Amino acid sequence: xxxxxxxxxxxxxxxxxxxxxxxxxxxxxxxxxxxxxxxxxxxxxxxxxxxxxxxxxxxxxxxxxxxxxxxxxxxxxxxxxxxxxxxxxxxxxxxxxxxxxxxxxxxxxxxxxxxxxxxxxxxxxxxxxxxxxxxxxxxxxxxxxxxxxxxxxxxxxxxxxxxxxxxxxxxxxxxxxxxxxxxxxxxxxxxxxxxxxxxxxxxxxxxxxxxxxxxxxxxxxxxxxxxxxxxxxxxxxxxxxxxxxxxxxxxxxxxxxxxxxxxxxxxxxxxxxxxxxxxxxxxxxxxxxxxxxxxxxxxxxxxxxxxxxxxxxxxxxxxxxxxxxxxxxxxxxxxxxxxxxxxxxxxxxxxxxxxxxxxxxxxxxxxxxxxxxxxxxxxx
Numbered sequence: 001x002x003x004x005x006x007x008x009x010x011x012x013x014x015x016x017x018x019x020x021x022x023x024x025x026x027x028x029x030x031x032x033x034x035x036x037x038x039x040x041x042x043x044x045x046x047x048x049x050x051x052x053x054x055x056x057x058x059x060x061x062x063x064x065x066x067x068x069x070x071x072x073x074x075x076x077x078x079x080x081x082x083x084x085x086x087x088x089x090x091x092x093x094x095x096x097x098x099x100x101x102x103x104x105x106x107x108x109x110x111x112x113x114x115x116x117x118x119x120x121x122x123x124x125x126x127x128x129x130x131x132x133x134x135x136x137x138x139x140x141x142x143x144x145x146x147x148x149x150x151x152x153x154x155x156x157x158x159x160x161x162x163x164x165x166x167x168x169x170x171x172x173x174x175x176x177x178x179x180x181x182x183x184x185x186x187x188x189x190x191x192x193x194x195x196x197x198x199x200x201x202x203x204x205x206x207x208x209x210x211x212x213x214x215x216x217x218x219x220x221x222x223x224x225x226x227x228x229x230x231x232x233x234x235x236x237x238x239x240x241x242x243x244x245x246x247x248x249x250x251x252x253x254x255x256x257x258x259x260x261x262x263x264x265x266x267x268x269x270x271x272x273x274x275x276x277x278x279x280x281x282x283x284x285x286x287x288x289x290x291x292x293x294x295x296x297x298x299x300x301x302x303x304x305x306x307x308x309x310x311x312x313x314x315x316x317x318x319x320x321x322x323x324x325x326x327x328x329x330x331x332x333x334x335x336x337x338x339x340x341x342x343x344x345x346x347x348x349x350x351x352x353x354x355x356x357x358x359x360x361x362x363x364x365x366x367x368x369x370x371x372x373x374x375x376x377x378x379x380x
């Protein structure tokens with residue numbers, strides 16, 4: 001009898017952990033203005049398991065109750081799209097995991113993948129894609145090889161050379177690798193531009209292929225700078241692609257708050273004041289009230305150390321939104337300018353584990369503050 005009871009309890013605990021539900025997300029979902037077409041859900045460091053659970057639960061509610069139908073994660077635009085297509089055919093998580101940044105490969109993400117799988121099988125089309133321009137996994141070259149079968153402007157030898165070049169770049173940072181290898185960089189640009197000159201996209205897969213080549217045809221030295229060709233600018237181009245080609249769809253962006261924030265000049269530190277233009281700034285400029293940014297921050301709990309071990313998060317500091325909310329002794333909080341108007345600037349660690357002074361309500365539209373957070377256990 002004891003054996004069966006233990007089995008039941010284990011099954012119960014597993015089921016409970018795989019079906020997260022946070023009442024606060026009902027409040028958040030119903031408070032989203034009707035004109036919003038793009039929502040950014042921003043994490044501090046990519047390593048928060050608890051905060052990601054909250055985001056996954058909110059995504060479910062936004063899909064089911066607010067008709068959002070595209071989830072774009074901070075991963076390679078092309079790799080994630082094709083990985084998810086393969087996942088829908090097989091329900092093999094490895095297709096997505098091979099396309100994903102390693103920092104976002106965690107068991108908890110499978111709940112999101114399962115939800116999206118179920119929605120699509122029920123007939124509600126929900127797309128999972130990337131919005132980043134860097135190689136995030138190791139499968140860009142795999143999907144490129146398949147798409148090159150449609151191309152007539154390159155010879156078989158040139159196609160093989162193109163795939164080999166991308167294969168090399170896929171295993172390291174796109175910017176660093178290509179910046180230090182002019183021959184490889186010039187070949188990648190050359191092949192991409194050759195194809196773009198003659199290729200006529202018809203299907204959405206074709207259009208994804210063209211967008212991926214457009215990104216590869218840009219100079220990565222420019223992508224790494226604080227210019228109008230930086231990484232975030234190209235991220236905005238990818239989000240613009242989604243808005244153009246899925247005009248009736250509402251988009252959820254899942255990534256780092258450092259990319260999704262709306263006004264860098266309202267964060268009073270040189271790293272943000274010195275002409276830095278994140279993705280969220282471009283979206284705010286282009287779409288105004290259609291873009292809504294929710295950031296997440298920890299009131300207390302654990303983070304990962306530089307040795308990938310859990311350590312205590314620093315205590316909140318005076319004159320921070322975290323300290324102000326901690327006094328209410330709630331486990332979870334959703335704050336906006338409507339329920340917490342601020343006359344002056346205030347500190348927050350929504351951009352990581354460092355407190356920055358900022359004009360909060362110019363940087364975010366809403367802030368979710370959670371107690372007792374825990375970090376990811378990354379799948380290696």
